[in-house]
Amino acid sequence: MGRGDLSDDEWARLEPSLPQNVGRGGRWQCHRRVINGILLRQRTGLPWRDLPIRFGKWKTVYGHHRRWSADGTWERVLRTVQADADVEGRIDWSVVSVDSTVCRAHQHAAGAHHRVPRLLGCRRRPAAHRLDEALGRSRGGLTTKIHLASDGSCRPLAVLITRGQWGDAPQLINVIDRVRVPPSAGGHPRTRPDHVCGDKACSSRRNHSYLRRRQIKHTIPEPKNQKVNRQRRGSHGGRPTGFDSTTYKRRNEVERCFNALKGSRAVATRYDKRAYVFHGTVTLTAIRLWLRH
Template identity: 45%
Template sequence: MRSTGSRYRVFTDRQWERIEPLLPSNSGLPGHPFGDNRRVVEGIAYRFRTGIPWRDLPREQFGPWQTVWKRHRRYAGDGTWDRVLTQILAEADTAGKIDWAVSIDATIARAHQHATNTPPVLSRTHGAGSNHKNLPWHEVEPPGHGIGRSRGGLTTKIHQAVGGNGRPLGMIVTGGQRNDGAMLTGMLAQIHGPRLGRGRPRTRPDAVLADRAYSTGVIRSQLRRRAIKAVIPDKRDQAAARKRRGSRGGRPSGLDAEAYKRRNVVERFFALAKQWRGIATRFDKLAITYRAGVTLCAILTWLRV
């Protein structure tokens, strides 16, 4: 049951009991433990759920807004939420709750004007000249802060992978102009099912379900090399070009139409995540703090199981 002030609460008591042991218990300084961690974390979730400015968080419910913001910034930068999600995924995989027919897609979030007035970064946050390609996504603040110009104006794009049951497995945040198919390699790298006991983490899904934006020869070859079934329809111009070439055009790639019907689970997750106003519209200046909000929403999706 929820305690007093439940309209401000996002976590149930049972959900909080699951993640509390996974969160840092102190500030990293001797003699400085975190006080009332649940109140602060509830403030982080409440802010993303409502989309209000950090300064407008109700002080009587969550304490000083500066404390809530600083905790969120720390958890975003040190990968706390990613570690919590990894642990939850490990428990789910052990219990057989992950469907490894993975759907991948992307959605656009309009960037509010308050998120677009930050100078662009010229290198990764830990210093100039660093190679950030092999670093975890939560540690990288991309150039332009993950905001790009697309048909909808200044936007951010969330690239998401979900299991066949519609529950999230990994995400990447980029500028809104970024091509969906170009991010497939990065998305596959985000799929990481660790084991609670002995054994290597699972990183290869049984199948990848995606729309025509991912229909390229490079992507199909990549999936074939990893023995991953591609459930991706051909683009119309690709099919027409193959027909024009006749026997030289090769065989159609083939599509499991019944399996493709299940691709809608990723769209359903986007619809669920965008019920949080702070995700549907990006108010965060930093890409890593916005991505942390999406990760927190993913954690809550799993905690409802």
């Protein structure tokens, strides 16, 4: 086992969730060797063509990652790993923090065709992909933003990829709706945390109303301009939002989660042209964090 490869315990927890070699066609490559190759590329950020030969053909490794990012395999594996952690009581639902981080896009990430790709050999119908490729342009160049919901143990519960210039407040509801931890015995997945914590960028009347409607306690500070506007409207401005300074101190948990994710160079810098492939890269890095804990 090389440095950064899956351990025997991690592979035993991961193998049942991966696609099986059924139906017509040739025999698949060893999934463990392929995933180790993907993990090496994510950790170092090297081009796919420069993968060591011990992982097999680079096209095979890249093809698996691209296909599993498109058909939702990485998403299903993440849900399975989270479900196992929830059964063992390793998910801290007390405070779920929401925030975002900007990733610089490499020059190789630009130039993708604006059309939904046709995936060869994909038995499942590919999920709906973004046509804008989640690339935004600012003074620093092309950027991509990762919106994240983290549990109290600094592990990702939900991931959303958008353009770099998109705000946090319009995406908070989308991030919370992506929190779905299925129970191991079947039934409805858990989608509601006990408490949600966010910074001023997540504050809006729409978000506060959404959290109150779902009966989710939240600690989101109100910006000064929103406070002045609410007071100017009088009784029509709504009631002020509550703020717990002690709970707000736990917002560092999502920052530490970002720090762990960006330990992978392929996450800190986006090299993937397609948004769904980069989403799969971030999701696989999140899976590795859950497996290591």
